[in-house]
Amino acid sequence: MISTILLLGTVLATVTGRLGDAAGTVRQQLLLPIGQALDRLLAPIDRGLEPAANAYNRSLGRYFGTMSGLQFALIVGSVVALLTAGVWAPMVGPLVGGGLLRTLALASIWAIFAMSWDIQSGYTGYISFGHSVLSGAAGYTTALLIVHVDPGLSIWVTASVSVLAALVVGLLVALPTLRLEGPYFSLITFVAVLLFYRLTTAFSSLGGIPGFGQPDVFTWDPVMRYYYMAIPMLLIALGLTFMARSNLGMILVAIRENESAVSAAGINPTKFKIWSFALSSIPMGIGGVLLVGFTGNVDPDTFVIVDNSIEMIAMAVIGGMSSILGPLGGAFLFEFLNHQLFHGYSTPVRYLFLWGLVLLVLVFARDGLFRMIWHRLGAVGGESE
Amino acid sequence: MSVLEVDGLTKRFGGLVAVDDFSLDIEEGEIVGLIGPNGSGKSTVFNCIMGSYDVTEGSIRFNGDDITADSTHEIVTKGLSRVSQESNPIDLYSVGGNIKLFTLPNSIRSLHGGASDEEIYEYAARIDIEDKLEEMPDELPHADVRRLEIAKALATEPDMLLLDEPFAGMNQAEISELSAQIERFRENGMTMVVVDHNMGGLMELVDRVVVLNNGDFLASGSPEEIAENEHVQEAYLAGEGL
Ligand SMILES: Nc1ncnc2c1ncn2[C@@H]1O[C@H](COP(=O)(O)OP(=O)(O)O)[C@@H](O)[C@H]1O
């Protein structure tokens, strides 16, 4: 425990102290040569993979972004790893503390949240501090339907209505607030989540603090449960990447960089901001439904609490905002650290580490770890910087 | 027919009257110079026309439509485009990307619409930056950034252009070159209002000049008449020269 705190203290000192200069030296003396050696090592592999990447680039690159050989390999490798996790995770799991499939399932849900947050906040720069209101709206809708309407309702009915509820709540937040400029939008989303949290805890008809235990989990089989979470996550990643690489992504980033230039281009920024929020609310709702199926319980601390909203931001930041796949990677890293690597520590200590990591990324790698790796891989071929 | 009619335009910022009962009529195919010392309200007039500022009083019509209360994007869609005094390219996008943004439809369903690479090349070629399409805006010299701003405005396919101090910060050679390019736009049927704080770049270019002073209409006439006008000279004597 004490050594943990000492370690964290050292880490924080690195951030704040004059060691910042040392970082520059480290970069010069250590990282640069390592990078060059890595380049020499990876360049032939990159070239070897290029034909496959180019075949993809010619057919689908226009819709999902073009990639270098190594970038293509990373994506294909990750997708294959995720799709086969049901086989390898139970074997590898014990080496990293066990329960790996559970962590991966949870990470899939959080990846949905982080990506959904990203298409709205990361892309437009209108940072939402209250996105858990959206997943919460979906979760609570499912619970209320089961408790108050009919426990036998099919999942397709409860899920559709729940996602719709997330969309409605999203529009309720977005319509009046996205016209505002400056910090008002962020503050209002923040208040919205505080309000919703108190609402759910204050009224027993809304479950109160214990929430609702009636919704069932999708399945108790850990392998099946993992795929219930991972497949929708991959589809959402595909859909959001497609959106982000289209005109829509270009306009949303332009809104973040210079909203008046967007107006001058004859494009209505308000319309696109609201659309991005809607586009974010739908997968947030799907994530909320999946979280119900994962925990079997809908309560304020699992669904609404403001920490949730901040945690998805943390994941997006660690992975790299406004890239969709960065937040996906960030979510997996965050959950892996939280539940596997740090699993021996108490919750407060784990979160001390995690927030420390967020701070480090914000100070030293503002583009995020996965965006950094991504650009590094792209640069091996010597094209971009 | 009048393309643009500004009628009794007044703009107040709190107690400050930046533009006072100003009227302006622009005919199709004209190039009109709008001059006035710094702070006389020229940019404010443009901001009111473009819907960037709410108008305090008065009305603005474009191609017969009342656009006084329209939003900027609606006005641009109707065919009126402005090149701001300050350049504001998006530094994350290349020159080509910046131009492309200005060709995108205002529709959430248009995921892959907008100009083709050839069309973007054409817009850039009209202002001679077609060989800079791959460059990033923050790598460009000042004059090219200004050209990019004009290319962006052209990319919205306007009937009319408002140019706010297009020559500012340019040297004599660049001014002549830009003048010639603007002249070419006119030959292609573009109507234009060009703002400058003095007559320098406008003398050869414009058909007539309107002078603003302290937000008030001061004079209008041919470039020669304005250069001779005593009231105009007086107004400029207070500050920099005409
Ligand atoms: N947004 C604003 N808020 C307050 N005052 C402004 C604003 N914009 C312009 N002004 C004032 O209006 C007057 C005219 O400014 P401007 O139109 O920029 O002049 P010009 O373009 O002729 O140099 C100036 O006194 C200026 O300070």
Ligand SMILES: [Mg+2]
């Ligand atoms: Mg001005």
